[in-house]
Amino acid sequence: MGNSMVKTQLEEVKSFLSKTVLELETFLNETTLTKLMNEEAGEEDYYKTILSNIRKLLVYCEEGLDACSVILQSESFQKGAAEKTLYRIYHQCIEEFFSPKNDAWFEDSRSAYTGKNSIKLQKQTPKSIIDLLKGLEGEFQRIREELEYYETDYRTKMIQSK
Structure with missing residues (x-):
């Protein structure tokens, strides 16, 4: 991928992360x-x-935002660093959103066929949390599709360099 395309993606991801961090x-x-x-009276431990999970996601998004800012502010654009950052954002932020490690919620892959939100919570949950996740999901989905390229490309480059 060319420098300008990677830089454009990094700028787009930075904007996405800025909005996500704020939210x-x-x-x-x-x-x-x-x-x-x-x-909503419910299970305190689940809440x-x-x-x-939301705090962890926030930290990952803040770290990704900081990394994007540093790369975009440098005198010369470092394509390799940008690609590595986008790869890390894909794995830390995007994957953590759709599939948190302790499974408080999960992605229903069949939802793509129904047009409904894909995030499903394991138990009864307050509306404020449901609204937050639904509100974030569309942009996370869009960025995931943008960054899926790095899932295979960056990994392939790392294997080939060994």
Whole structure:
């Protein structure tokens, strides 16, 4: 991929991450476990797990945003560093959104055929969390499709360089 195409993707991902970080920060700054329990009586440990996943996602997105900013601000564009960053963002941010490690929610792959949201929660969950995930899903899906190239291309380059 050419330098200008990679740079354009990096700029697009930076914009996506900026919006995502703002949305996640706003949610976490305004949400407490008590507020969630008052919104919908449910399993406290499950709510803690969901909040933990959202915090982890926020940290990954902030790290990705910082990496994009550093690369885009440098005097000369470092294509290799940009590709590595996009690969890492795909694996940390995008995959963490669709499939968090502790399975508080999961992606229903059949939803692509039904036109419905693909994120499914394991248990009854407050509407504020459902709305947050639904609101983020479209952009995460779009960026995932943009970055899937790095899933195979970057890995292939790493194998070939050994």
